[in-house]
Amino acid sequence: xxxxxxxxxxxxxxxxxxxxxxxxxxxxxxxxxxxxxxxxxxxxxxxxxxxxxxxxxxxxxxxxxxxxxxxxxxxxxxxxxxxxxxxxxxxxxxxxxxxxxxxxxxxxxxxxxxxxxxxxxxxxxxxxxxxxxxxxxxxxxxxxxxxxxxxxxxxxxxxxxxxxxxxxxxxxxxxxxxxxxxxxxxxxxxxxxxxxxxxxxxxxxxxxxxxxxxxxxxxxxxxxxxxxxxxxxxxxxxxxxxxxxxxxxxxxxxxxxxxxxxxxxxxxxxxxxxxxxxxxxxxxxxxxxxxxxxxxxxxxxxxxxxxxxxxxxxxxxxxxxxxxxxxxxx
Numbered sequence: 597x598x599x600x601x602x603x604x605x606x607x608x609x610x611x612x613x614x615x616x617x618x619x620x621x622x623x624x625x626x627x628x629x630x631x632x633x634x635x636x637x638x639x640x641x642x643x644x645x646x647x648x649x650x651x652x653x654x655x656x657x658x659x660x661x662x663x664x665x666x667x668x669x670x671x672x673x674x675x676x677x678x679x680x681x682x683x684x685x686x687x688x689x690x691x692x693x694x695x696x697x698x699x700x701x702x703x704x705x706x707x708x709x710x711x712x713x714x715x716x717x718x719x720x721x722x723x724x725x726x727x728x729x730x731x732x733x734x735x736x737x738x739x740x741x742x743x744x745x746x747x748x749x750x751x752x753x754x755x756x757x758x759x760x761x762x763x764x765x766x767x768x769x770x771x772x773x774x775x776x777x778x779x780x781x782x783x784x785x786x787x788x789x790x791x792x793x794x795x796x797x798x799x800x801x802x803x804x805x806x807x808x809x810x811x812x813x814x815x816x817x818x819x820x821x822x823x824x825x826x827x828x829x830x831x832x833x834x835x836x837x838x839x840x841x842x843x844x845x846x847x848x849x850x851x852x853x854x855x856x857x858x859x860x861x862x863x864x865x866x867x868x869x870x871x872x873x874x875x876x877x878x879x880x881x882x883x884x885x886x887x888x889x890x891x892x893x894x895x896x897x898x899x900x901x902x903x904x905x906x907x908x909x910x911x912x913x914x915x916x917x918x919x920x921x922x923x924x925x926x
Contacts, residue, residue: 601651603645605655606641607641609665630680631653633654635654664691694716703797711737714895715736732892743792757810759824761814761829789830823849824853825849826852827853829854835866838873839871840873
């Protein structure tokens with residue numbers, strides 16, 4: 597038999613209240629659902645009621661958020677959800693590792709921070725290695741964080757240029773039937789990279805740097821026959837590379853360069869039966885100390901609450917489908 601208990605926590609300040617509950621208390625349903633408790637306020641006091649174990653967990657989360665707010669950390673719904681997740685794993689104190697880590701500053705002055713421990717490890721891997729592979733589902737920040745670190749490296753004069761590339765895999769339309777010259781034909785494939793760069797440095801600065809040859813955004817086919825030194829090179833959507841393309845790319849970078857390769861190992865637009873160059877490279881290069889291999893999961897999805905739910909649903913569907921197929925084979 598379970599017995600409900602209640603605990604009172606002082607929120608101390610309006611900043612703590614806003615960080616915890618959000619505007620118009622929009623975070624209350626999220627916290628109550630995630631923690632399985634009931635929340636109510638009277639003045640600056642928060643009353644938490646529910647089963648003892650859940651109340652204790654909720655108190656831990658609230659006290660941690662209060663501590664972060666006191667030290668001027670930025671709290672949003674993603675941070676709250678992740679704090680609950682860490683508390684359930686007994687690792688809530690690790691939230692301090694990511695709360696104050698600023699990866700970069702956008703041209704509008706907005707700080708870019710890691711939202712999860714997976715992202716924190718990813719950023720650290722890029723800083724500590726010349727070649728980093730990052731595998732994970734959509735919304736985990738693979739490309740955006742790599743782009744942020746590339747811009748920081750350029751501003752700090754650690755590199756001379758940024759090179760962004762991705763394979764132009766045809767998905768439903770043939771390039772030859774699309775309007776315009778070659779650059780216009782491949783532009784839709786590269787648009788996500790442009791968007792991230794605009795957010796990081798602004799359209800005007802991007803245009804100036806591109807004209808000077810400091811920024812280059814190009815399809816992967818343009819990399820053949822080149823050696824890229826003193827560059828920060830990002831290969832995006834690498835799951836759509838062939839083994840031949842991946843091998844070609846991995847032999848392009850020269851002295852003083854840093855390379856980040858990102859992709860979703862569960863999703864490929866290659867023709868049926870065609871092996872992914874990304875998956876092959878991970879198998880071939882795994883275990884080499886100089887090469888970082890980072891695996892991000894649905895727990896690192898930070899785009900929107902619903903994206904994380906969608907990713908989890910698809911992962912569950914795939915597990916069930918594989919299980920059913922295995923049962924039929926047996």
